Amino acid sequence: MTANGGMRIRIWGCRGSLPTPGASTVRYGGNTSCVEVGLEDGSLLVLDAGTGIRCLGDELVERGVREIRLLLTHLHLDHLEGLRFFAPMWNPEVSIDIWGPPSPTWSLRDRIARSFSPPLFPLDLKDVPSQVTFHDVPREPWTIGPFSLSASLVVHPGPTVGYRIEAGGATFAYIPDHEPALCGRIGELSPDWISGGAVAHGADLLLHDAQYFEDEYEARIGWGHSSVADAVAFAGAVEARRLLLFHHEPVHADTSLDLLEDRARELAGQNGRGPTLAREGMVVELRGPA
Amino acid sequence: MAVARPKHLVLILAREFASNLATPTMITDERGYLVFFNEAAEEVFGRSYAEVGEMPYDEWTSRFEPRSIATDEPVPLEHRPTGIALNEQRPAHERMRYTSIEGVARENSVTAFPLFAHHDELVGTVTIFWRE
Numbered sequence: 001m002t003a004n005g006g007m008r009i010r011i012w013g014c015r016g017s018l019p020t021p022g023a024s025t026v027r028y029g030g031n032t033s034c035v036e037v038g039l040e041d042g043s044l045l046v047l048d049a050g051t052g053i054r055c056l057g058d059e060l061v062e063r064g065v066r067e068i069r070l071l072l073t074h075l076h077l078d079h080l081e082g083l084r085f086f087a088p089m090w091n092p093e094v095s096i097d098i099w100g101p102p103s104p105t106w107s108l109r110d111r112i113a114r115s116f117s118p119p120l121f122p123l124d125l126k127d128v129p130s131q132v133t134f135h136d137v138p139r140e141p142w143t144i145g146p147f148s149l150s151a152s153l154v155v156h157p158g159p160t161v162g163y164r165i166e167a168g169g170a171t172f173a174y175i176p177d178h179e180p181a182l183c184g185r186i187g188e189l190s191p192d193w194i195s196g197g198a199v200a201h202g203a204d205l206l207l208h209d210a211q212y213f214e215d216e217y218e219a220r221i222g223w224g225h226s227s228v229a230d231a232v233a234f235a236g237a238v239e240a241r242r243l244l245l246f247h248h249e250p251v252h253a254d255t256s257l258d259l260l261e262d263r264a265r266e267l268a269g270q271n272g273r274g275p276t277l278a279r280e281g282m283v284v285e286l287r288g289p290a
Numbered sequence: 291m292a293v294a295r296p297k298h299l300v301l302i303l304a305r306e307f308a309s310n311l312a313t314p315t316m317i318t319d320e321r322g323y324l325v326f327f328n329e330a331a332e333e334v335f336g337r338s339y340a341e342v343g344e345m346p347y348d349e350w351t352s353r354f355e356p357r358s359i360a361t362d363e364p365v366p367l368e369h370r371p372t373g374i375a376l377n378e379q380r381p382a383h384e385r386m387r388y389t390s391i392e393g394v395a396r397e398n399s400v401t402a403f404p405l406f407a408h409h410d411e412l413v414g415t416v417t418i419f420w421r422e
Contacts, residue, residue, distance in 0.1 A: 104409050139411065153299040153407065183306045190294060193305065198296035 005040040005168040006287035009205065009244075012036060013052020014278035016177075016211050016225065016247035017078050024253035029280025031055070032078040033176050033247065035207065039168050043145050046070045047163065047174050052280065053082035061087045065094075069144050071137075072100035073176060074160035075111055083112070084121055092129040097144075101151075101159035102136035109134040137161050155179050155195040156224040162199040170286045173203035176246050178234075179224050186233040197238050205286050206240035207278065209247045213260060216249070228260055232267040232275060243268070243275040244284065294344075298413040300405050301325060314398075314419035318347045320412045322376050334398065334419050336390035347372055354388040359397055362387075371402035375415040379404045385422075397422040 013031030020030035032050025046056065049070060060068065068088055073079060088094040100108045109125070112134070116125035125132075141150040146168075151161040154175055162175035173196075180186055180195040191197045200206050210231035212220060217227035225247060226234070235243040245264055248257055257277055264275035297305075301319060305326045308315040314331035318324055324347040327339050335342075335354065342350065348367050356365045365386055367373045374382035381403040389395045399420040407413045 102408055139408075152296070155299065155303070183302050184309075192294035192296050193302055195299055195302050 006285060007165070007168050007170045007172055008036075008038045009172060009207075009284040009286055010036040010038070011052075011278045011280055011282040012056045013048075013050045013082075014246050014248055014280060014282075015050075015078075016209070016249060018250045019051045019078075020250045024255075027254040027279060028248055028257050028277065031280055032081065033073075034082060035174065035176075037147075037165060037167075037172060039146060041146070043147065043167075044069070045144065045147060045165065048073055048079040048176065049083040049086065050078050050080070051082040051085075054085045054087075057085070057087035057089075061091070068094065068096045070096060070098045071149075071163055071174075072098065073162065073174070074101055074156065074158055076158070076177070077115070079177070080112065080115055084116060089128050089130050089132070092131075095131040095133070097133050097135060099135045099137050101153065101161045103159055107134065108136060150199065152196065152199050154199070155182050160224075162196045164199040164203065168287075170205075171203045172286060173200040173206045173208075173238075173240065175199060175206070175208050177224055178209045179222070179226055179230075180234050181226065181230040182222065186230060186237050189237070191237060194234070194237055196234070200234070200238040200240055202238070203240045205242045205244060205284060206235050206238070207244045207246050208234060210245035210260065210264065210275075210277075211247050211249045213263065228264050229267055232264055235275070236268075244278050245275055246278045248277070295319075297325065298407060300407045300413045304405060304414070304416055308416070314421075316347070316372070316417040316419070317414060318372060318376065318417070319414045320376075322347050322372075324350045325414070331419060334388055334390065334396060336392045336394070354390065356386045356388055359385040359387055371400045372415055372417045375402040375404045375417070376412075379406075379412055388419075 012034040015030050015032050031052035033048040034050050034052030035047040037045040113125040137151045148166040150164045154162045156177045165172045175196050208231045209226045210228045211225035212227045214227045214229050261277045268275050304317050308328045312330050314334045316327040323344050332338050358365050371382040371384050383401045385399050387397050402417040405414045
């Protein structure tokens, strides 16, 4: 790998809350959160385990990948429900390291095991044949192979982290579920007082929650997600170079999401950040500042 | 220009909570730096937080000559509720007299408690000044 080879970000699922297959969602996709971060040398990280991870798993089997690193932002079902159908989990020759936010009471393994047990699932986590190791997200920055990582708790119900990933000369910030406006008007806060600010500051690409139009958000304050206006304001406040909007509201058909993207660009104005909506299958080649 | 230190989410949430409280409330980070007090606390201190900014809390509160109501003796740093919350990482309560920058003495019951993000990670303290 070259020092500045960049990162490849691939979206396997960008729907929020609930999978939404169907004719009205084919362009943006209906699978829930899953993102692959890859480097030229084949190193990869998997971010979240929504239903999008099922198709990624099939591809990783084809590629013959035997070591997988999965970073979970939190354990809401739309970020976890695909794990049970992630093909590498069922291969005894595969090792999977899973990081997630710590809890003061339950281990990460025990919390994930709830979804791997009856009545939610016919098998138990102890029946999984792959070599799975669970890790609490460290408080301090850490490395996974060529990736340098840091994580911070962010505003969302229950322990939830955002990740900052640096590799190949580029920086990617991943905050798929986030309601920073719950802590005050974003534009009026200094950056050190903005939830997620440390994770996202100056990132080459910020992937951020933008579940709602502004009028929808008014009826859903405190649910843990952002309006498109707050997502754009957050990106501006943290000086992200590029914004990718994520966690699409299940009731938003493709036509609605087109309008959401238009609205994001209108809000961003002439600042050059050009917000884009994430789409299933989208690949972003990310390179750091020249 | 110095870059401000990012605040832990628990402090961010505490500040938002405190800023909506009518009860005088002060927040420090885990180093003991004053990072916020709300509008209600302006009455206790005689200054707004915007006029003060971040500074070591002991440097700040010492300006108000906190004294024990029971003995009228100055309350040393380590015996002030905020100091106990920071150093011993436990809640503490004391009745004290503060003299604001304008010279107005007020008696308050002061309660301080530590904020833990994880069971062993102190991220700051909250101090509440109950009007007598």
